[in-house]
Amino acid sequence: MGITTKELAKICGVSRTTVHRALTDTGRINPQTKDAILKAAKDYDYRPDLLARGLVKGQTFYIGVIVLDVNNRYFAQMLNAIEMEARKHGYFINIALHENNKAMEKEQIIRLADYRVDGMILSSVNQGQEYKDFLNSFDIPIVTIDNKVAEGIPFVGIKEREAAREAVRRILEKGYEKMVFVCPPLSDRYKENIYVHEQRLEGFNEAMRQYPDREAVVIDKKDNLKLCAGQLEDSKRTAFFCSGDIFALELMKYLKSKGLASPADYGIMGFDNIDTLEYVTPRLSTIDNSAEQVATTAVNLLFELINKEKTETKRILDFAIVEGETITAQAET
Amino acid sequence: MGITTKELAKICGVSRTTVHRALTDTGRINPQTKDAILKAAKDYDYRPDLLARGLVKGQTFYIGVIVLDVNNRYFAQMLNAIEMEARKHGYFINIALHENNKAMEKEQIIRLADYRVDGMILSSVNQGQEYKDFLNSFDIPIVTIDNKVAEGIPFVGIKEREAAREAVRRILEKGYEKMVFVCPPLSDRYKENIYVHEQRLEGFNEAMRQYPDREAVVIDKKDNLKLCAGQLEDSKRTAFFCSGDIFALELMKYLKSKGLASPADYGIMGFDNIDTLEYVTPRLSTIDNSAEQVATTAVNLLFELINKEKTETKRILDFAIVEGETITAQAET
DNA sequence: TTGAAAGCGCTAACAC
DNA sequence: GTGTTAGCGCTTTCAA
Numbered sequence: 242m243g244i245t246t247k248e249l250a251k252i253c254g255v256s257r258t259t260v261h262r263a264l265t266d267t268g269r270i271n272p273q274t275k276d277a278i279l280k281a282a283k284d285y286d287y288r289p290d291l292l293a294r295g296l297v298k299g300q301t302f303y304i305g306v307i308v309l310d311v312n313n314r315y316f317a318q319m320l321n322a323i324e325m326e327a328r329k330h331g332y333f334i335n336i337a338l339h340e341n342n343k344a345m346e347k348e349q350i351i352r353l354a355d356y357r358v359d360g361m362i363l364s365s366v367n368q369g370q371e372y373k374d375f376l377n378s379f380d381i382p383i384v385t386i387d388n389k390v391a392e393g394i395p396f397v398g399i400k401e402r403e404a405a406r407e408a409v410r411r412i413l414e415k416g417y418e419k420m421v422f423v424c425p426p427l428s429d430r431y432k433e434n435i436y437v438h439e440q441r442l443e444g445f446n447e448a449m450r451q452y453p454d455r456e457a458v459v460i461d462k463k464d465n466l467k468l469c470a471g472q473l474e475d476s477k478r479t480a481f482f483c484s485g486d487i488f489a490l491e492l493m494k495y496l497k498s499k500g501l502a503s504p505a506d507y508g509i510m511g512f513d514n515i516d517t518l519e520y521v522t523p524r525l526s527t528i529d530n531s532a533e534q535v536a537t538t539a540v541n542l543l544f545e546l547i548n549k550e551k552t553e554t555k556r557i558l559d560f561a562i563v564e565g566e567t568i569t570a571q572a573e574t
Numbered sequence: 575m576g577i578t579t580k581e582l583a584k585i586c587g588v589s590r591t592t593v594h595r596a597l598t599d600t601g602r603i604n605p606q607t608k609d610a611i612l613k614a615a616k617d618y619d620y621r622p623d624l625l626a627r628g629l630v631k632g633q634t635f636y637i638g639v640i641v642l643d644v645n646n647r648y649f650a651q652m653l654n655a656i657e658m659e660a661r662k663h664g665y666f667i668n669i670a671l672h673e674n675n676k677a678m679e680k681e682q683i684i685r686l687a688d689y690r691v692d693g694m695i696l697s698s699v700n701q702g703q704e705y706k707d708f709l710n711s712f713d714i715p716i717v718t719i720d721n722k723v724a725e726g727i728p729f730v731g732i733k734e735r736e737a738a739r740e741a742v743r744r745i746l747e748k749g750y751e752k753m754v755f756v757c758p759p760l761s762d763r764y765k766e767n768i769y770v771h772e773q774r775l776e777g778f779n780e781a782m783r784q785y786p787d788r789e790a791v792v793i794d795k796k797d798n799l800k801l802c803a804g805q806l807e808d809s810k811r812t813a814f815f816c817s818g819d820i821f822a823l824e825l826m827k828y829l830k831s832k833g834l835a836s837p838a839d840y841g842i843m844g845f846d847n848i849d850t851l852e853y854v855t856p857r858l859s860t861i862d863n864s865a866e867q868v869a870t871t872a873v874n875l876l877f878e879l880i881n882k883e884k885t886e887t888k889r890i891l892d893f894a895i896v897e898g899e900t901i902t903a904q905a906e907t
Numbered sequence: 908t909t910g911a912a913a914g915c916g917c918t919a920a921c922a923c
Numbered sequence: 924g925t926g927t928t929a930g931c932g933c934t935t936t937c938a939a
Contacts, residue, residue, distance in 0.1 A: 245932055256910045261934070269908055286711075291688045292634070293932035296625045297915045310654055312849075317650040321643055324671050333685065336669050338657050352666065355624045378619075490853040497855075516645075517850045520823040522830070578916055589926045594918065602924050626916035630931045 244285045252285070253278050264289070295357060304543060305335045305353035305361040307346060313487070314515035315532055316364070319386075322536035323362060330544055332359070341433055343367050347375065354379045360543045365390050366433040382546035384539045388434040395546060395554035397539040399530045401437050404560040405444025408510055408528055409482060411562060413448070416571035417480040417508055419456040420449060421472050423492070424484035427461045438484045441512065445482060466495045473507055480508030480568060486515045489525055493567075504569040514563050526565035534558055577618045585618070586611050597622070628690060637876060638668045638686035638694040640679060646820070647848035648865055649697070652719075655869035656695060663877055665692070674766055676700050680708065687712045693876045698723050699766040715879035717872045721767035728879060728887035730872040732863045734770050737893040738777025741843055741861055742815060744895060746781070749904035750813040750841055752789040753782060754805050756825070757817035760794045771817045774845065778815060799828045806840055813841030813901060819848045819860055826858070826900075837902040847896050859898035867891055 246264070250257045255274060262268045263278035264287075281287075295301040304327055308316045324334050335358055339346035343366055353361060360382040365372070373391040376383050384395045409420060422445045424438040442459065449457040456477065460468050469492055473479055483489035489511035493503060503509050503523060511518075514529035538556050545552040579597070583590045588607060595603045596611035597620075614620075628634040637660055641649045657667050668691055672679035676699055686694060693715040698705070706724035709716050717728045742753060755778045757771040775792065782790040789810065793801050802825055806812055816822035822844035826836060836842050836856060844851075847862035871889050878885040 246934095247932075257933085258910060258935085259908085262909085265934090271908060274908085288684065288688050290629070290690070290932050291685075292625050292629045292690050293915090294934080295915095296623070296629055296917090297932085297934050299915080301625070311644060311650050311657070312654045314650075317644050317647075320669075321645045321671070324644070324669065328671075334669060336653075336657065336667060338654070338661075351621065352624075355621050357623070357625050494853060517853060520827060520850060521853050522855060579918095580916075590917085591919090591927080592925060595925085598918090604924060607924085623916050626931090627918080628931095629916085629933090630918050632931080 244287050245290070246287075249278065249281055249285065249287055253281050299357070300359055301357050302332050303335050303356070303358045304332055304540075305337060305350075305356075305358040306363075307337045307339055307349050307353070307361065308364045309341055309366070310338050311336070314517055315513050318516065318532040319364075319536045322533040323540055326537045326540040330540075332544075339366060341366055343433070350376075350379070350383075354381055360384070360547050362386060362539050362543060363390075364388060368434045368436065382543055384543045384546070386535055386539050388436040390434070393554075395542060397535050397542060397556045397558070398437075399535065399558045399560045401440035401530075402444040402447070404512075404528050404530070404562075405441040405482070406448045407444075407560075408512075408562055409445050409448035410451075412480050412482065412508060412510060412568050413452050413455060415480075415508070415568055416478065417455070417568075418477040419458065419472070419475075419479040420445070421458045421460060421469060421479060421481045422484070423460050423465060423469060423481055423488060425461065426463055441484050466492060470496060470499060470501075473501065478508075478571065480510065482510050482512075484512050486511035486513045486518060486525065486527055489527070490517070490521065493521075493525070503567040508569065509567045510565075518565075523567050524565035526568040527563045529561040529563050531558060531560070577620050578623070579620075582611065582614055582618065582620055586614050632690070633692055634690050635665050636668050636689070636691045637665055637873070638670060638683075638689075638691040639696075640670045640672055640682050640686070640694065641697045642674055642699070643671050644669070647850050648846050651849065651865040652697075652869045655866040656873055659870045659873040663873075665877075672699060674699050676765070683709075683712070683716075687714055693717070693880050695719060695872050695876060696723075697721060701767045701769065715876055717876045717879070719868055719872050721769040723767070726887075728875060730868050730875060730889045730891070731770075732868065732891045732893045734773035734863075735777035735780070737845075737861050737863070737895075738774040738815070739781045740777075740893075741845075741895055742778050742781035743784075745813050745815065745841060745843060745901050746785050746788060748813075748841070748901055749811065750788070751810040752791065752805070752808075752812040753778070754791045754793060754802060754812060754814045755817070756793050756798060756802060756814055756821060758794065759796055774817050799825060803829060803832060803834075806834065811841075811904065813843065815843050817845050819844035819846045819851060819858065822858055822860070823850070823854065826854075836900040841902065842900045843898075851898075856900050857898035859901040860896045862894040862896050864891060864893070 246257050246260045250260045260278055262270045263275040306323055311317050327334050335353060337349035339349055346366055363383055363385050364387045365385055368390050370391060373394055386397050389396050422442060427435055462468055489509055511525050511527035514527045518525050542556060579590050579593045583593045593611055595601045596608040639656055644650050660667050668686060670682035672682055679699055696716055696718050697720045698718055701723050703724060706727055719730050722729050755775060760768055795801055822842055844858050844860035847860045851858050875889060
């Protein structure tokens, strides 16, 4: 690396402490010596070793971000927003992926802690009391997003249940006779954190209860494309409500290969409003859960925790229904 | 944080060196004392301070990754691949965005260097001799991707020119009478690194020269959607060749709003083969530049440089033309 | 206004 | 086998 304060001190004929004072502009110091030191620092292109500084100050100005993977549009949008918001505060980010693997998530968190990040933002696949204890065992502020780990852990999310309920209501108002809720296997609770999907399912069920004349189906199997397609075999007017845009897109693609298109043959609604949708026809109806807003809110909450400002540790944001072209009123006969 | 080697030493009644030996499994040590130390380490949940280790070893096991932003599909795919490949080698990544801002790119690089990353992967907006000197002023290996900064700087990319040439040839074989090459403003050379676009343009020109009977148009203006649409006003059979899928998608969207669709009204080809295309109809013809492969190649090249293995510092990968539905043979009259 | 000395937590050279 | 000592580059008392 470059030059150190020690060498600068020798060059300027002063002590390291004086150099430090000049560089950090603290304490009393003779303006002339200060100028001389600053000039030398510039000439020799001095730059502080951030590791050393972090070691002694116990603060690195890094926040760790742990998510599933970056390939997912939702996380990519999130990440971008987190980086920008963090940078505004003079912080940088350290990204770690857990690939939906509980053990890997733990390892990544441990490593980030060992690297002394000042805080973390975590989209967890783990949950429960035991994991809560694990997270609390670090004396580092951690803000969770998307999936709730447990009560008491700082969390930023949206009103998942209300969003689902509202969406289903709107769909049913359009006269669909059958509603199919599609999500990842809920029985995988022991394998991953399916908090958001459970919440959305609850919202779905709540809304369906108010329309007892309509048929409700839940598909949470692994290989669900075929199962979904099967739902279209009766003559009922059917709509799919997918817990995630990606899955909605996959389903539309699959159904298209079978010669079926929305909105003519089926209704479909997603969740997330990922930006891929801009380019897809027909425009998918979906729910905007404002990844960017969740991201910036999480970062700001994290900073409040880092700075030990007293603060509410739970922030639930609003959602917005995005009317696309895949949910339509009953066609005239 | 947790317990330190110093405290462990006191607990076990040995010196710090012995603790270190037990922990790192180096040097001669009595198996019994070792076991005792390891047990204590476990009981007290000892974990090494990675900052301190990095400081003394001069190695952090981090690589810095500097890209435009993560929202771009291409970079997201890239990043994911980089993270995974790095992790395989026991390394982690530190992400920094430059947002197409030359100065910010420099700042980010400096900061990563100050944090003593062991190497960097850089998709640069800068270029030229001066910048080359800047990069070389760090004694940290840096591998550039996408855009070439200057000869002599380690670089991983694909055969951009050949790819463009081949693509144009294939398009022309389908009988299109007019070819429009679309890319960002090439006059912005002073503002950003437009290396890949220049390469592709060259390939375009080379191919066009072999078909003197066809009309060639280049559009590299900022607000080019309208200009592109204007190209369809004559009655010629026209194909667009866009230097980037995103722009192709934007153009298709725009033209659709004007009531024009591919392949009936125009041909269009992209570049990158981003995964968004999977969900878009019609399937865009494009060129696969294998973001993942570039990523893993770059990481591996970087490790060779870090480990000072003698190595070629330039790796140019192959491309593949992806036949979609937006380039078709002349319709029968 | 300046400097000496100690310490962050780890590793490494050398002596016993 | 084990311990002593020194050092990475920075910050922070405390004393002059």
